[in-house]
Amino acid sequence: MKILLVDDHKIVRQILKEFLVEKLQGIEVDEANNGVEGFNKVKQSYYDLIIADINMPQKDGIQMMRDIHAYDPNLKVVALSMMDDQVSIKKMLQAGAVGYVLKEGNTQELLNAIQIIVNGNKYFSPNVAEVIMSSLTKNKTRSSGVKLTKREKEVLQAIFEEKSNQQIADELFISPRTVETHKYNIMEKTGARNLAGLVKYAIREKLFDDLFY
Template sequence: MIKIIIADDHPIVRDGLRSALDSIENFHVIGVAVNGVEALNLIKSDPPDLLLTDISMPEMNGIDLTREVTKKYPDVKVIILSMHENDAYINNALQAGAHGYLLKDSEKAELNNAIERVVAGEKYFSKSVSQILVNGLYNKPGENGEDQQDVTGISKRELEVLEMIALGLSNKEIAGKLFLSIRTVDAHRYNIMQKLKVKNTAEMIKTAVKMKLIEF
C-alpha cells in the first residue's frame, strides 16, 4: 500500500485528487493539506511514502516544502503537480529535491504511473516537462564558461539506454525495447551515472545534454 499526502490550496483540486487516488487499490491518501506548513505537520505525525504537492500555496509554497521534506524526511518521495510550465519552476523543483514533476492537465493514468515509478525509486517527468527541461539546458556552456569535454568510455548500448531514459521510459520499458533484462538496464544506468559523475537521473540527463551525448 502506497501512503500519500496531498498538499494543494484549491479544495476542488485537493478533493478531486483524494477521490481519484483513493479509488486505486494500492493507493491510500492518509492526509491532505492546504499549505506547506500543514503538510509538514502531517508528515511529522505520519510519514507517507509520497508527497504530491502544488507549487503556489500560502504560508509555505511547494518548492520550500519540497526542500524541507528532502532535508528532514529523505525517505519521502515528492512529486510536484502544478500548472506552471516553465523551466524556472521545473529547475527550482529539481534543485529542491523533487522526484517528479507533472502538469495538472495530466491524465489520471499518467499520474498513477508516475506515483508507482517514483515510489519504486525512479524519476518521472511528463513529456512536455522533459522537453522544457532539455530545451533550457541544450547548448549551455560548461562551468566557468568553458565547453564541456566529450565523455569517453560510454558504450553504444549505454547511449541507447541513456536516450530512452531521457525520453522518460522506465527500466522495464527500456528492457523490452532493447531485449535486455531489467537487471542489465539497471547496470547500464549505474555505469552511465558513474561515468558522468552524477548522483541522480535528472543530473544525468542535464550532463548528457550539456556534453551533447544526446539531442532533442
C-alpha cells in the same frame, strides 16, 4: 501506502483523493491546504509519498520541499503543478523532488508516476523532461569538460521521451546496436546509469543554471 496531497484547491484534493482510493488498493490519503500545513503533517506522520502543488499561500511547494528534504531527505515528493516554466522546474528538482507531473496531463499519468516513484525511480511529464534535456545538452563548456556529440544529444532527447531502442533506431536511421553504443557513451561521459542519474548529474554540474538565460 500512505499519501499526502498538498494543494490549496479543495476540489482538486477531493477529485484526486477519490481517484487514488478507487485505483490503488489499501491506500490512505491525507490532505493539506498549503505548505505550512503540509510540513506539519509530515512531522506528525509518516508518508510513502507526498504530492504537492507549487503555487500555494503561506508557504509554496518549493519551500515546503526544502523543509521536508532537510527534515527527512528520504521522503519522496512529487510536484503536481500547472507551472511548466523553467525556473519552477529547476527549483523543485534542486529542492529534492523525485518527480514533476503537469496538471495539464490526465489522472492516468499521475497514477503511472506514483507507481514508478514508489518503486524507487523518478518520473517527469514529457514537457518537463524536455526542459531537463535542453539544459543537459547545452553547448557551453562545463567544469566537468563533458560534451555530447550531436548524435548523442538526439539519443538523449529520445531517452527522455521514453522511446525504445528500436524506436530510436528507426527515427535516426541507425541500428539498435548503434543506439546502445550511444547510450553507453552518454552514461560513461555523465557517470549516470539511468534517467534519474542524468537528472542528478544535471543538478550536480549546475547545468540548470542555463534555465535562467
